[in-house]
Amino acid sequence: MSNAEDNKSSHDQLSSQVFLDLVDSVIADVASECHRVARLGLDRDLEVVEEELRLSVEARAKVADPSNNLETNTKYVVDIFGQSHPPVATEVFNCMNCGRQIVAGRFAPHLERCMGKGRKARAKATRSTTASQNRNSRRNTSDNNQLASGPPGFEENVRKA
Amino acid sequence: MARSVKHSANRPPTPDEDVRDSPERDELTLGEIINIKLVESGEKENLMELVRDRLVESGWKDEMRIACREHVKKKGRKDVTVDELIRVITPKGRASVPDAIKEELLDRIHNFIRSAAL
Numbered sequence: 001m002s003n004a005e006d007n008k009s010s011h012d013q014l015s016s017q018v019f020l021d022l023v024d025s026v027i028a029d030v031a032s033e034c035h036r037v038a039r040l041g042l043d044r045d046l047e048v049v050e051e052e053l054r055l056s057v058e059a060r061a062k063v064a065d066p067s068n069n070l071e072t073n074t075k076y077v078v079d080i081f082g083q084s085h086p087p088v089a090t091e092v093f094n095c096m097n098c099g100r101q102i103v104a105g106r107f108a109p110h111l112e113r114c115m116g117k118g119r120k121a122r123a124k125a126t127r128s129t130t131a132s133q134n135r136n137s138r139r140n141t142s143d144n145n146q147l148a149s150g151p152p153g154f155e156e157n158v159r160k161a
Numbered sequence: 162m163a164r165s166v167k168h169s170a171n172r173p174p175t176p177d178e179d180v181r182d183s184p185e186r187d188e189l190t191l192g193e194i195i196n197i198k199l200v201e202s203g204e205k206e207n208l209m210e211l212v213r214d215r216l217v218e219s220g221w222k223d224e225m226r227i228a229c230r231e232h233v234k235k236k237g238r239k240d241v242t243v244d245e246l247i248r249v250i251t252p253k254g255r256a257s258v259p260d261a262i263k264e265e266l267l268d269r270i271h272n273f274i275r276s277a278a279l
Contacts, residue, residue, distance in 0.1 A: 014195055015270040020255065022212045024172055027254040030222055031246035034229035038238040046238060
């Protein structure tokens with residue numbers, strides 16, 4: 001019966017060989033695919049990790065570097081994307097109330113004046129002669145501009161600021 | 162006129178290395194004969210498709226992809242070669258094939274060999 005046994009074991013060996021051959025093919029496929037993704041930079045997660053590594057190395061170098069002007073650094077903070085922000089926002093846009101061009105960093109004070117001081121911001125409905133007269137009488141300024149209609153007198157507001 | 166062997170296919174040399182050009186020589190090993198029969202009958206293709214499907218279903222392929230990504234992360238993605246990746250994942254790949262899949266495949270291959278009357 002040794003013949004049959006020999007046969008069987010050589011069959012087993014052959015089968016294993018074929019099987020391994022198949023598995024190796026699939027492994028080669030996977031490797032090829034991953035290689036392509038890696039080289040083409042298609043793996044966004046990988047990019048993010050690389051970017052973070054790079055930035056952390058940069059940040060560490062900056063901190064370790066004694067020649068950096070610390071004062072400058074505290075004013076212009078660098079965020080995680082590597083962008084620096086000036087202390088006052090510099091973007092200019094149009095105020096939706098009066099339509100003027102306002103620097104973003106000065107927008108809040110402008111709105112105060114533009115829409116009426118703080119809590120006393122007037123609703124649109126009260127934009128009438130009476131209302132502006134009342135406001136005028138309450139504030140003792142030399143200016144007696146009374147705008148009957150249209151946007152609230154921003155000129156007088158500006159002067160008061 | 163030798164068929165060029167791609168140097169990037171860094172696989173252990175198959176037995177039919179020198180037989181590829183002239184299959185009508187008498188010194189074919191049994192392994193080579195089986196391989197030829199597998200290919201000619203189309204069974205090799207069926208087996209490949211079966212293996213691929215099973216390995217994908219079982220998540221084996223995903224595990225391999227993760228292993229590749231890990232290696233790429235280490236080495237930096239610009240330096241990796243296909244050979245390197247194959248070399249890195251082959252031992253793990255061969256070892257981590259689920260037993261059920263292995264059994265199924267070996268069974269089919271066995272049957273084929275038997276029916277090829279060798």
